[in-house]
Amino acid sequence: MKTIRMKLNTADIGRAIRELQAWKKWLAEKTEEFLKALADEGMNIASAKFQSAAYDGTNDVSCEVEERGDGKVAVVAVGNAVLFIEFGTGITYPDDHPEAAQNGMIRGGYGHGLGKLPGGWRYDGNPGTNGTVITQGKHAGMIHTYGNPANQCMYQTVRELEDKFEEIARRVYV
Numbered sequence: 784m785k786t787i788r789m790k791l792n793t794a795d796i797g798r799a800i801r802e803l804q805a806w807k808k809w810l811a812e813k814t815e816e817f818l819k820a821l822a823d824e825g826m827n828i829a830s831a832k833f834q835s836a837a838y839d840g841t842n843d844v845s846c847e848v849e850e851r852g853d854g855k856v857a858v859v860a861v862g863n864a865v866l867f868i869e870f871g872t873g874i875t876y877p878d879d880h881p882e883a884a885q886n887g888m889i890r891g892g893y894g895h896g897l898g899k900l901p902g903g904w905r906y907d908g909n910p911g912t913n914g915t916v917i918t919q920g921k922h923a924g925m926i927h928t929y930g931n932p933a934n935q936c937m938y939q940t941v942r943e944l945e946d947k948f949e950e951i952a953r954r955v956y957v
Contacts (some may be wrong), residue, residue, distance in 0.1 A: 817955045818856050822848040824951065825858040825944050832936035833860060836868045839914035839928040840906065844868060844936075860937060866893070869937055873898040873930015880933035891930075903929040 787802050789795035826846050833844040844862035851857050860869070870880050870888040878890040891898035898904075905925040910916055914926040 813956050814854065817952060818854065820951050820955055821944060821948070822856040822858060824947060825940055828943050829858050829860060829936055829940040832934065832939060833865075833868060836934040836936060837912040838864060838868050838931050838934070839911040839926065840864060840867070840931075841909040842868065842911065858937075858940065867931060868934050871931050871933030873903065873928070874901065875903070875929040876932040878933070880935055880938065882938060883933065898930050903927055 785806050787799050789799045826848050830846040833842065833846060836842065836844075842862075842864050844860050844865050846858060846860050849857045849859050866888065870883050870886070871878070871890065872894060874891045876890075880888065883890070887893075891900075905917060905922055905927050907925055910926045911928075912931075914928045917923055917925050917927050
């Protein structure tokens with residue numbers, strides 16, 4: 784905590800005001816640096832988690848930092864596969880994302896609703912982690928999948944940032 788010692792006279796009061804103004808400027812600069820450090824760390828964590836996620840299909844997710852007004856930043860995941868990777872797909876895997884329900888993600892109930900099919904479904908594209916190429920019949924060349932587990936990339940990023948919050952603050956506010 785910053786301490787300013789002064790006598791109650793014009794010169795000391797003027798000096799104290801200047802010290803407070805300098806401290807206010809330092810605090811604003813450090814707070815901006817802290818937000819940037821948190822956002823950069825969050826983007827790095829989220830990017831790594833999305834890149835290594837188990838996913839049947841084309842993982843087109845990229846992460847970026849968005850400024851959202853004065854003193855606000857957000858780590859944002861962008862791509863067609865974001866929700867499928869974050870919350871999972873299909874009824875084969877457990878519905879274990881802690882925030883799925885509050886975000887309207889009911890296992891097997893989003894996308895084209897094909898996740899409700901106990902035998903899985905097929906699609907054109909990249910087999911990804913567990914998808915298998917159909918080799919015979921009229922659907923030869925398509926990919927069969929039972930869906931994907933909830934990778935919880937953003938959810939786990941938040942938990943990791945919470946664990947690193949104090950360390951990042953101590954590093955920045957020196």
